[in-house]
Amino acid sequence: xxxxxxxxxxxxxxxxxxxxxxxxxxxxxxxxxxxxxxxxxxxxxxxxxxxxxxxxxxxxxxxxxxxxxxxxxxxxxxxxxxxxxxxxxxxxxxxxxxxxxxxxxxxxxxxxxxxxxxxxxxxxxxxxxxxxxxxxxxxxxxxxxxxxxxxxxxxxxxxxxxxxxxxxxxxxxxxxxxxxxxxxxxxxxxxxxxxxxxxxxxxxxxxxxxxxxxxxxxxxxxxxxxxxxxxxxxxxxxxxxxxxxxxxxxxxxxxxxxxxxxxxxxxxxxxxxxxxxxxxxxxxxxxxxxxxxxxxxxxxxxxxxxxxxxxxxxxxxxxxxxxxxxxxxxxxxxxxxxxxxxxxxxxxxxxxxxxxxxxxxxxxxxxxxxxxxxxxxxxxxxxxxxxxxxxxxxxxxxxxxxxx
Amino acid sequence: xxxxxxxxxxxxxxxxxxxxxxxxxxxxxxxxxxxxxxxxxxxxxxxxxxxxxxxxxxxxxxxxxxxxxxxxxxxxxxxxxxxxxxxxxxxxxxxxxxxxxxxxxxxxxxxxxxxxxxxxxxxxxxxxxxxxxxxxxxxxxxxxxxxxxxxxxxxxxxxxxxxxxxxxxxxxxxxxxxxxxxxxxxxxxxxxxxxxxxxxxxxxxxxxxxxxxxxxxxxxxxxxxxxxxxxxxxxxxxxxxxxxxxxxxxxxxxxxxxxxxxxxxxxxxxxxxxxxxxxxxxxxxxxxxxxxxxxxxxxxxxxxxxxxxxxxxxxxxxxxxxxxxxxxxxxxxxxxxxxxxxxxxxxxxxxxxxxxxxxxxxxxxxxxxxxxxxxxxxxxxxxxxxxxxxxxxxxxxxxxxxxxxxxxxxxxxxxxxxxxxxxxxxxxxxxxxxxxx
Numbered sequence: 001x002x003x004x005x006x007x008x009x010x011x012x013x014x015x016x017x018x019x020x021x022x023x024x025x026x027x028x029x030x031x032x033x034x035x036x037x038x039x040x041x042x043x044x045x046x047x048x049x050x051x052x053x054x055x056x057x058x059x060x061x062x063x064x065x066x067x068x069x070x071x072x073x074x075x076x077x078x079x080x081x082x083x084x085x086x087x088x089x090x091x092x093x094x095x096x097x098x099x100x101x102x103x104x105x106x107x108x109x110x111x112x113x114x115x116x117x118x119x120x121x122x123x124x125x126x127x128x129x130x131x132x133x134x135x136x137x138x139x140x141x142x143x144x145x146x147x148x149x150x151x152x153x154x155x156x157x158x159x160x161x162x163x164x165x166x167x168x169x170x171x172x173x174x175x176x177x178x179x180x181x182x183x184x185x186x187x188x189x190x191x192x193x194x195x196x197x198x199x200x201x202x203x204x205x206x207x208x209x210x211x212x213x214x215x216x217x218x219x220x221x222x223x224x225x226x227x228x229x230x231x232x233x234x235x236x237x238x239x240x241x242x243x244x245x246x247x248x249x250x251x252x253x254x255x256x257x258x259x260x261x262x263x264x265x266x267x268x269x270x271x272x273x274x275x276x277x278x279x280x281x282x283x284x285x286x287x288x289x290x291x292x293x294x295x296x297x298x299x300x301x302x303x304x305x306x307x308x309x310x311x312x313x314x315x316x317x318x319x320x321x322x323x324x325x326x327x328x329x330x331x332x333x334x335x336x337x338x339x340x341x342x343x344x345x346x347x348x349x350x351x352x353x354x355x356x357x358x359x360x361x362x363x364x365x366x367x368x369x370x371x372x373x374x375x376x377x378x379x380x381x382x383x384x385x386x387x388x389x390x391x392x393x394x395x396x397x398x399x400x401x402x403x404x
Numbered sequence: 405x406x407x408x409x410x411x412x413x414x415x416x417x418x419x420x421x422x423x424x425x426x427x428x429x430x431x432x433x434x435x436x437x438x439x440x441x442x443x444x445x446x447x448x449x450x451x452x453x454x455x456x457x458x459x460x461x462x463x464x465x466x467x468x469x470x471x472x473x474x475x476x477x478x479x480x481x482x483x484x485x486x487x488x489x490x491x492x493x494x495x496x497x498x499x500x501x502x503x504x505x506x507x508x509x510x511x512x513x514x515x516x517x518x519x520x521x522x523x524x525x526x527x528x529x530x531x532x533x534x535x536x537x538x539x540x541x542x543x544x545x546x547x548x549x550x551x552x553x554x555x556x557x558x559x560x561x562x563x564x565x566x567x568x569x570x571x572x573x574x575x576x577x578x579x580x581x582x583x584x585x586x587x588x589x590x591x592x593x594x595x596x597x598x599x600x601x602x603x604x605x606x607x608x609x610x611x612x613x614x615x616x617x618x619x620x621x622x623x624x625x626x627x628x629x630x631x632x633x634x635x636x637x638x639x640x641x642x643x644x645x646x647x648x649x650x651x652x653x654x655x656x657x658x659x660x661x662x663x664x665x666x667x668x669x670x671x672x673x674x675x676x677x678x679x680x681x682x683x684x685x686x687x688x689x690x691x692x693x694x695x696x697x698x699x700x701x702x703x704x705x706x707x708x709x710x711x712x713x714x715x716x717x718x719x720x721x722x723x724x725x726x727x728x729x730x731x732x733x734x735x736x737x738x739x740x741x742x743x744x745x746x747x748x749x750x751x752x753x754x755x756x757x758x759x760x761x762x763x764x765x766x767x768x769x770x771x772x773x774x775x776x777x778x779x780x781x782x783x784x785x786x787x788x789x790x791x792x793x794x795x796x797x798x799x800x801x802x803x804x805x806x807x808x809x810x811x812x813x814x815x816x817x818x819x820x821x822x823x824x825x826x827x828x829x830x831x832x833x834x835x836x837x838x839x840x841x
Contacts, residue, residue: 065510067583157640278791304736
């Protein structure tokens, strides 16, 4: 059956050539599996939902430079102006923008007092318009009321009575049942109580690379600083048209400041994941060229093997072997070599993964990826050998005998 | 003989042009991938201040919460509290010392028709300039007394001097920030250390240096606000003075030593300092005082990001695949020449002659692969610039050293790849080959 014994004996006569292809296939599988795994890993982290409307939202920084600027009245004035501008759905003054890399955090603890364990949460300081501006989905409790909002200097330590938390944060506080968070009291600064009055489905924090990015809270505080951020959501499709208009509007309404970095949330996301994107593209390129190099290598080696054995092939044909049998010979030969390579490569893939896990704190690769990789490499080998095998099958018995 | 072999190699390479092209391309791709990642890593880890890198150190102290460590078992906060920085600065126990932080400001127009100018600010003490060897075109650092006497002075970068004073000597002139006038005492020449060693982290390591430099007292006296990472624990503070006295860590603190002995002395001093602070009920965690060299600091702050190291590992494995590919193809090719080799041996060619000849052929393929590989490296770096954007611009240039390394790498790789096939080819038994002719 399949002339296995014959093929193995023939292979053993040229073991180095076979070994080299097997090694190449092993290394290919090793790199392939790990590269694809890394790509998936990054893709998964980029695919996480921020929970906010990213398409229609942009923001800008208002950098105040004149001494004696009256923040208390100027900021509400700005907000009023923005919220009444046609095309703008809602706008807020906020301390930080999701995924922007700049933001604040707060430590929450379930019990008051010193020496209690605490959970860190990304902290958005804004007002009762934030949910509407970011189009956050409130899944429990209620939004803030205007009177809940504290307006104060950024150095002030006064805290409001209520906060809204993300579901991920709620689940961290109450791992058994996140719904218990609603209405419960948490403490900051050891013993300052805050009541959780609302839970939003998803809201990512400022740092995409932080494993706590999903754990966020919204504090109803307008924190007055000389570099405040206005976050603005427009009607669908009007963002790009409104960006320069809003910039000009604010710049003209008060000359004691510079309006800077007018940026869309989409650009912020792209900038934030730029490295991930770049790495993925490079890895993809590596995978594609790797597959091509290996495929062409197999074609080249098989062609040479066949050229060397032209006479034997001719003889076999003369003795009655069909074209199909000749082709089968080379396909089976290739599959034997590939299987050896795959066995070695699977070990290599796991070894490389262990190294990457230990050195770069990556997550371990899943076994099914190795299986898929092995199947892909096997198919690749068979496809690559198809053309040379067909050429071998076309060798006529007469050519072979003439060559003597 | 060498040139004769070169000619033979040319004939042989051209006869099997498809195969040769495949080998050259494979090597070139491998070299291109490996060199691209090597270049990025090499330039990322370049010494930004070779004359001083052994002497400069940054300090970390573990002032964190007894029950909630800053990073469990890993490291203390990356910066100092203002209190500690101030205390260490006035102790003057190192050759030089400086504290600094980042800020942003707007330079207000002095004339009605001018526009306000947004600038990045470094707020630092006087030693910053001498420690980090900032080059001056006009003037120089401010006097050390400024750090105590609250004078409002400024050092401008070349770019801002160009913008505000048309590049002329502006020493003695003034700029206005937040209603205050700051007197220019110096103008820097273009100074862009890469990585920007005095302030590095995951995202900022390759940023440009600041537009203007102000005395640290501009921050402490709240003339401008600092805009930098701050890590806090303990009670939230109500006003600026409390914040300065709080356990918030936000001040970068650097020292310069001339000898290892000085470093040891400083370590002892730090231990003593922390002990003394414990008397005031601070520093309740075990001692973890760190004096980081630049190298240690870059590592802790992940200046070379993990992705680059990972990509370099992958690129070298890729090069491995390409070389195995070449070994296989060369083996096939040389074995295909067995009859010819047998004939030559029968006519009296020695094994070493044949070995020499085929090694020349391998090396030729290697050099071609290397040259094409350089082109691929160039394209790869251009691609990286597109993918990573402006920030990487300084990191994607090839220098002579790298070019030579690339060619050597490719020739060495192919010669090693060619060794086994050549050796096999030279070991054919002539009699067998002749019989089968």
